Amino acid sequence: MQPKLTLLIFILFAFGKSASAETKHTHDQHNHDTTATPSAAAATERYEGFVEDLKDSKVAVVEVIGMVCDFCARGIEKTFNKDEFVRKIDVDLANGRVLIAYSSDKLINREEISELILANGQNVTGIEIKKI
Amino acid sequence: MGIKLVGILLCLFAPILAARPISYSGGSTIMAFSNTMQDSVYYHYSPSYRFSVGIEAVSDKYTAQEYAYWRSTYLLNRKNTQHSQRNIYLQAGISTQGLDHHFVGVHGDWETRRWFSGFGAKNVKTNTSDYSEKFLQLGVAPYLGEYGDLHTWLMLKSKKDSRLEGWSTYPVLKFFKGNLLLEVGYDREIEWDSHIMYRF
Structure with a gap:
């Protein structure tokens, strides 16, 4: 169970970190998907x-x-x-x-x-x- | 295999799911589900964007019973960013058959205009037996439509009902335009899994 728990925490942490970081970008700077950002x-x-x-x-x-x-x-x-x-x-x-x-x-x-x-x-x- | 593992892990730590279980403040939604285990029609009203209450009429194919659930959904957490939204919902329902027949669950999703992922787990206690439902869903939009266009999603859904053996993984097509959403999946074992929703 311990490895599963560790993996889950890692997934949640990685997910949360990427989501938080995204708010620091301004709109013009953020261009990960060029088709989504005219x-x-x-x-x-x-x-x-x-x-x-x-x-x-x-x-x-x-x-x-x-x-x-x-x-x-x-x-x-x-x-x-x-x-x-x-x-x-x-x-x-x-x-x-x-x-x-x-x-x-x-x-x-x-x-x-x-x-x-x-x-x-x-x-x-x-x-x-x-x-x- | 990797996708299935993540789904199983998430479901181990989370007791369910349904698409967009809360509308905007003052909004109503009516939806119908049909799969190998049950057909249902669900109406809910959202006093705020964080909460909805509703009733779901169920025709249970597994037990050959008909009943209804008084349901509520609470938005536990939402994170908006420029290009994404993440949600975690808690759900509960009490059957018209009595307090001994109820369910609790959790439902989460994360999406951008291009990508979608969602998971859910639901524990159901009935007068005769207990069971659980879990699922994981991943999707990609093949094109990015403008507001008002027909939007299309290609998805892969993996679902487990404890009353059936093993996980079923199958493709799902999702379309929406305006206030109407249609989602259809097909698997040889569980056959059709469809969901239609209208907001007003």
Whole structure:
């Protein structure tokens, strides 16, 4: 039993260490799977496409970690769409980013956004508000 | 063989499993399972992302009985990183047949957009016998779909039911699009192992 226990502890330790280390990387530095991480240019292009038809709006650019699965991110769209000020949402799995377009009279509360993302099971690492 | 060894080791130290047993806060999920041992339909509601409660109606093929479980699942631990998520869940259920028929279990998974691994173990006590179920599942996404696309996973599942002999290892295909998920596996001995889920 002892060798099995030792092996299990080793597996758990190795797993936990790699997972913890990952949080220390910034998004741009982290590029283990290039197919999963598009370039910054692609992210910019995506943002420009998102705001293309917007005017008199505010856009919250929300950096999210743990958003690795489409099925698991469904709640984000559903939750924010309940807000009458929300015009549209874009969930970008590859960049771990959510774009939320609000009407310009919305008083955006960063803490509220973080809590709503957390209610879906992910964590927010940064929010930038842009006026369109 | 190596995969099986890791699965056995994990299950030795952990008493189960089911895919995504908790939804987002305020979300509901309905799912149906079918395999050689039982068919079931399970509905659960998640008051928060850490907890769900539900009921599962079971048609037990092994004992030719029908009953239901009042079930709950608790998210014991979650670790989010830029490219991965790891979860450990605890599960329990009490049968409508009485307190003597219940189960407890643990379920864990770790996934990136490309890779998936999961394990589970479940101990069931019934009025007539006790048994356990264990499994290990590994998967890879052959392509990375965008949000809203059809997502596909190629998986390998290894499962052990103490009422049957040995481990069964077989391929599983998982698809999801929008709020619908479908998972189908096939093995010559245990035949079909399927799971369909819808979130709302």
